[in-house]
Amino acid sequence: MATNTDRQWFIVQTYAGYENKVKANLDQRIATMGMEDKIFNVLVPVEEKMVVKDGKSKKVTKKLFPSYVLVEMVMEDQPWYVVRHTPGVTGFVGSGNHPIPLSQKEIDDVMDKIGGSAGKKGDRPTFDMNFAKGDVIKVKCGPFEGAVGPIVDILPDKGKVKFSVSVFGRDTLVEIDYTELEKL
Incomplete structure (x- = not known):
């Protein structure tokens, strides 16, 4: 029986674009060959981002390490x-035959x-905004x-932007969702 000290994470190289297929194949092979006590996790690390393009926001999933899969196993x-x-695997990352x-x-x-x-992505994606401090924006x-006003601060984890706007003749900081803005 493997102990926790025997478990380690290794990087497995795959053919380009085969990361998810390798994960599915490997999960199936682990079950079929009874390797659950030696191979514990297969992970294709991805990151979700909100991207604004042409005034529309959409959620984009991006692989952190294209052509690589992480495997927690006993070597x-x-x-x-x-x-x-496993079909699609080209090898382990390491020197020679020593991962x-x-x-x-x-x-x-x-x-x-x-x-x-646990390698599970939460419900909060990061936001990829094409704004920078000092950019002049207009609220749509x-x-x-x-x-209209200049950006003072960007809050990417919230998907919001702080900008300066004149309200009743005084400059006021306003926090607004980035999807409601356009760059001038």
């Missing part, structure tokens, strides 16, 4: 063989980026429709 001959001979495991810090960084220790809709 022994049999599990190595199962992973290495190099990822450090705990590297795994923690990846898990933080994809949104959790809402109570400040038609207001």
Whole structure:
């Protein structure tokens, strides 16, 4: 029986665009060959972003490491063989036939980026806005429709922008959703 100290994360190289297919094939091979006690997790790290293009926002899923899959496993001959001979796998990352495991810090960084220790992405995507501080923007809709002002701060985790607008003759900071803005 494998102990937690035997479990390590390894990087597996795949053909370009085959990451999800390799994950599905490997999950099936693990079940078929009874390797659940040696190969624990297969992960294709992805990140969701909200992108604004032509005034419309849409959710985009982007692979963090194209052509690579992360596998948590015990490095022994049999599990190595199962992973290495999965259709779409070109090999492990390492020197020669000696795969190099990822450090705990590297795994923690990846898990933080994809949104959790279990590798599950939360419901909050990051926002990819084509605005910068100092850009002059115009509000397209809402109570400040038609207001024009410079961007003072960008809040990408909230998907909002703070900008300066003149209200009753005084400069006021307003926080507004980036989908309601257009760059001038």
